[in-house]
Amino acid sequence: MADQGTAVIVGVGPGLGISMARRFGREGFRVALISRSDARHAGYLADLAELGVHATAHVADVTDRSRLGVVLGDIHKEGPIGMVYYGPGSTQQPVPITDIDAATARSAFEWVWPAVDVVSDVLPGMLDRGKGALLFAGGLSSVRPMPMLGHLALAAAALRNYALTLNAALAERGLYAGTLTIGGLVERGDIHAMVTADPARFGSADGHTLDPDDLADTAWGMYRTRDRAETIFDAIGV
Numbered sequence: 638m639a640d641q642g643t644a645v646i647v648g649v650g651p652g653l654g655i656s657m658a659r660r661f662g663r664e665g666f667r668v669a670l671i672s673r674s675d676a677r678h679a680g681y682l683a684d685l686a687e688l689g690v691h692a693t694a695h696v697a698d699v700t701d702r703s704r705l706g707v708v709l710g711d712i713h714k715e716g717p718i719g720m721v722y723y724g725p726g727s728t729q730q731p732v733p734i735t736d737i738d739a740a741t742a743r744s745a746f747e748w749v750w751p752a753v754d755v756v757s758d759v760l761p762g763m764l765d766r767g768k769g770a771l772l773f774a775g776g777l778s779s780v781r782p783m784p785m786l787g788h789l790a791l792a793a794a795a796l797r798n799y800a801l802t803l804n805a806a807l808a809e810r811g812l813y814a815g816t817l818t819i820g821g822l823v824e825r826g827d828i829h830a831m832v833t834a835d836p837a838r839f840g841s842a843d844g845h846t847l848d849p850d851d852l853a854d855t856a857w858g859m860y861r862t863r864d865r866a867e868t869i870f871d872a873i874g875v
Contacts, residue, residue, distance in 0.1 A: 641666040642719025642769075645712060647699065647755060648672060648726070652823040653774060655681055656849035657722045660857050662690030666719060669712040671705075673698040699725050699751035709758045717766055718759050720860065723752045724774040731787035745792040752796060756803070763812055770813040770860050773800045777820030777871060797867070804866040814866065815859045821847040821872025845872045 644666035646658045658668045658681070668690055670681055678694035685692040693715070697708040712718060727748040732741050756771060763769030777783065778790035779797040786793070796816070803814035824846050847870055855868050 640716075642717040643667040643669050643712060643715065644720040644722065645669045645709070645718055645759070646671065646722050646724070647751075648724040649681065650724075651677065653817075653819075653849040653852055654722075654724050655684065656853040657724070657772075657856060658685060658692065659688060659690070660850075660853035661720060661722075661860075662688060662692065664857065666690075667716060668692040669715075670694040671697050671699075671708060699755075700747055702751075702754055705751065705754060706758055709755065713759070713762060718762060718769065720770045720772065721755060721759055722772045722774070722856070723755055725751070726774075727789055727792065729789065731785065731789050734784055734787045734790070737788045742788050742791055745788045746795065748789075749792050749796050749799070752799065760812075764810065767811040770815070771800070771803060772814070772856055772860065773797075773816045775800070775816050775818050777818060777869070777873060779818060780869065781820070801866050808863075813860065813863045815856075816867050817852060817856060818867055818869045819847065819852070820870060821845050823847050823849050823852070847872050 641664060644658065644661040646654050646668065648654060649658060649670040649672045658670060662668045662685055668685060670678065670692060673696065675694065675696050682692055682694055695708045695712065697704045699705055727745065729745065752773060773796055775797045776793040778786045779793040783790055797818060800814050800816035807814055822845055852870060859865060859868060
């Protein structure tokens with residue numbers, strides 16, 4: 638199998654992040670994991686090693702621009718970056734859309750700016766090689782009004798537009814960008830664990846979950862065929 642380069646998983650977690658690492662690792666990518674803590678890294682690396690995937694793990698908070706740049710530079714030294722998946726979620730609590738001011742709205746974009754920083758670091762190398770892909774995970778509030786998510790919906794819409802516009806700009810240059818627009822609880826993820834542990838508070842998750850392996854399979858299909866820049870996953874309903 639030809640060398641696919643390194644698949645960088647930004648914001649790896651026990652749900653979609655590790656599923657993306659497994660899926661792209663199976664296709665011949667080296668894998669580099671990035672998360673804000675190394676607490677789970679040993680388990681992730683052991684999991685990938687059992688699949689025969691060469692992987693490394695790195696610590697960086699995506700909001701720490703300097704540290705993030707250093708980590709991406711270290712990864713690049715080990716070999717060309719062939720794919721980046723940007724998957725960290727916002728850590729903010731939503732503020733009702735009717736209560737926000739400009740400062741509150743701007744604060745939601747702390748989740749978006751690191752995505753732009755990641756692209757600015759890895760895109761020159763991809764352009765030099767004439768190959769590469771950028772994948773993003775976003776939320777359903779980017780395409781459907783969801784008042785309960787308040788100011789966070791603004792950032793979700795911006796990230797979606799960024800991914801789609803990148804794809805339009807890069808398509809003729811041999812590169813690809815795409816977004817997974819996710820509506821539902823991703824199984825095995827931290828939010829899924831929190832919600833299912835307290836159904837009295839959050840309600841039943843039945844019928845509202847998504848299998849991260851299915852999402853990762855779809856992401857691989859998007860990467861391979863490049864026939865669309867977005868897939869919407871809706872386990873919420875109208």
